[in-house]
């Protein structure tokens with residue numbers, strides 16, 4: 001059981017939890033994630049480690065409420081507990097001095113990009129960050145990202161803040177203007193990561209993405225998370241979650257993410273109906 | 281009750297077919313006292329009992345049957361427990377027909393004594409009448425880390441705890457039990473039975489730490505160096521599913537048997553949406569492979585509402601590796617067997633959900649030197665099957681994380697951990713057993729390995745004092 005020591009809503013439907021999980025905090029590295037189960041009947045679902053603190057033994061999770069599992073998690077308050085957290089999982093980001101790196105974070109993925117940007121900065125890289133969201137109020141972790149960025153760009157789909165358009169458009173403009181990058185790191189929705197991959201493909205800059213397929217055990221035993229990378233089937237939970245963006249079959253990833261759409265919808269309706277009847 | 285006939289086994293009462301395919305409750309209901317006594321009466325009490333040689337842990341079979349027959353159930357179950365910590369489980373899932381019962385003298389002329397069913401009867405009797413916790417030896421002050429709470433790890437932990445050692449089991453999943461919990465379905469091995477066996481191990485003082493992935497949270501060198509353990513037992517079992525590597529295999533609706541069974545058993549998705557983990561089967565399901573895992577998957581699919589569940593197997597009925605009893609149960613429930621059939625490609629709809637499977641028909645060659653008849657495709661025999669779901673049950677590889685994170689640990693080419701006859705690995709104080717050493721095997725062989733390792737670890741630690 002893992003106690004929530006801090007809870008904040010950092011944007012509409014995006015919540016931040018600080019959870020006491022000292023063993024995980026001690027071992028966590030950038031790019032890693034945990035899989036959790038909120039309660040006895042809950043499903044196992046993964047969230048990236050947005051931060052951790054070895055001293056006070058906490059880990060930070062930032063998530064967007066989309067379906068039953070994230071809604072249930074979002075309902076938990078300070079001092080309540082999460083039943084199970086397994087981690088740290090996945091291979092850590094390969095952090096070294098590449099030279100100039102560009103870290104791209106989209107939506108709730110900005111929180112996942114943050115520890116990577118920080119580690120890359122601390123390793124001596126020049127860090128150029130691009131973060132984006134649908135609209136200004138959904139932008140998260142701006143200050144945190146800025147703190148570890150030499151250059152910092154913002155985009156929103158509706159133009160309410162920063163550049164009007166996608167993060168991949170900003171990246172494209174930077175490259176066209178002659179920016180040279182030694183590494184591009186992107187995390188966010190699959191469509192965004194695909195767009196970034198397409199921008200960097202012609203200039204052949206090494207581009208790493210952190211993939212988010214459906215997972216069940218997250219320890220390599222089920223194959224739910226399989227993705228095609230370079231024509232080969234890989235398990236994102238143990239072989240990844242980071243892969244070379246130019247080798248990833250994003251179409252397949254996006255289709256597989258939607259495999260249980262009708263079930264998820266049904267579950268959410270049941271859950272909401274249940275909640276209403278409990279409140280009544 | 282029909283007339284007693286020494287050559288005929290007392291039949292196992294089962295849930296009626298039309299009812300059981302609508303629920304996940306146990307299919308085989310177990311003998312009652314009268315039936316158990318009748319079955320026990322058949323044993324010839326051989327002076328030189330061959331049955332014992334067939335049991336990997338050498339239970340004194342005539343011994344416990346005699347006690348049962350005399351109505352001395354408590355003594356009878358203790359006799360079994362001298363050798364087997366998990367009788368309620370083995371009595372249900374051991375491949376008895378290939379082990380103890382295969383050797384039974386009676387099987388030459390009729391049905392063998394139903395040893396597994398008697399074992400189950402006694403274990404169930406004990407659970408209802410209170411389990412005696414054996415005396416533990418005084419504490420030795422030694423600490424042992426057991427990795428994996430499957431049958432190998434649980435057995436090693438139980439035996440070592442009785443000897444007075446302090447045991448912590450590290451299990452990565454949120455529930456202990458290994459395959460017993462996440463793989464074998466409720467209707468074959470109810471989870472409350474597994475839970476009872478785990479409670480017994482915990483009553484011996486064993487601490488089970490779930491949600492702990494060794495290799496990530498702690499490595500074996502860290503356990504020995506920083507966490508103060510004197511020895512380690514690795515019982516991490518098999519994990520990564522093998523896929524066929526054919527076209528379209530990553531379409532949605534194609535599960536590994538492991539994913540399918542983890543969703544159904546560990547995550548209780550047969551109770552979705554009351555429980556949160558979804559599963560989707562559709563009308564027509566193909567299960568690839570013909571082992572126990574394939575039987576379990578196809579029978580789950582029918583219970584989840586599939587109209588047709590096909591077991592698709594490239595060899596013929598004679599080569600099926602599944603237990604006979606399970607094949608019979610599957611057939612009774614309506615599973616269709618497509619023998620000599622090999623899938624070669626899948627095709628999906630615009631949403632990426634599988635819709636069709638292309639297969640070829642196979643023929644078996646003449647037996648080669650090893651006596652095996654190899655299947656070969658028949659040219660031009662391609663045909664299509666419309667399906668909504670495919671479950672690939674063609675095997676699993678050893679879990680690799682420990683091997684990757686333990687420098688100096690000797691590993692075979694197939695990824696299994698190499699041990700000597702005392703279950704010692706190449707690292708001093710580190711032992712291994714179960715599927716992680718043998719590749720996919722059986723519950724009882726994993727238990728046997730756990731027992732053997734416990735004995736060696738005890739020797740190692742007491743010598744060290």
Ligand SMILES: Cc1cc2nc3c(=O)[nH]c(=O)nc-3n(C[C@H](O)[C@H](O)[C@H](O)COP(=O)(O)OP(=O)(O)OC[C@H]3O[C@@H](n4cnc5c(N)ncnc54)[C@H](O)[C@@H]3O)c2cc1C
Nearest residue numbers: 045046047048063064067068069070212213214215257264
């Ligand atoms: C390695 C990894 C790291 C992630 N990190 C974060 C994060 O830091 N913050 C965040 O907000 N989200 C993160 N996600 C996505 C998050 O896991 C899903 O949003 C969550 O599982 C949705 O569950 P739900 O029940 O609320 O929604 P549902 O209604 O069940 O599903 C909505 C969508 O979420 C995805 N999803 C559903 N179940 C799973 C599952 N078991 N595993 C993965 N995806 C699933 C599917 O695409 C689905 O269509 C991450 C995913 C992965 C694989």
Ligand SMILES: Cc1cc2nc3c(=O)[nH]c(=O)nc-3n(C[C@H](O)[C@H](O)[C@H](O)COP(=O)(O)OP(=O)(O)OC[C@H]3O[C@@H](n4cnc5c(N)ncnc54)[C@H](O)[C@@H]3O)c2cc1C
Nearest residue numbers: 428430431432452458459494516517714715721722723726
């Ligand atoms: C569907 C199915 C049906 C079967 N039916 C039968 C049957 O009828 N009869 C029979 O005799 N056998 C059957 N078997 C085989 C039998 O279950 C296995 O041989 C047996 O469970 C092996 O035991 P084990 O203890 O070695 O490993 P497992 O039971 O696999 O347990 C290993 C445990 O280790 C954990 N683990 C793995 N890696 C780590 C790590 N790094 N850190 C911490 N924990 C870890 C796993 O989560 C798991 O809980 C079946 C198998 C399957 C899959």
Ligand code: SF4
Nearest residue numbers: 335370374379380396
């Ligand atoms: S443990 Fe298995 S093989 Fe041994 S007697 Fe019991 S059923 Fe037979």
Ligand code: SF4
Nearest residue numbers: 323324326331384385
């Ligand atoms: S071989 Fe059969 S008849 Fe003989 S002792 Fe064993 S169970 Fe009894």
Ligand code: FES
Nearest residue numbers: 218220222223237
């Ligand atoms: S989530 Fe099961 S193998 Fe990756």
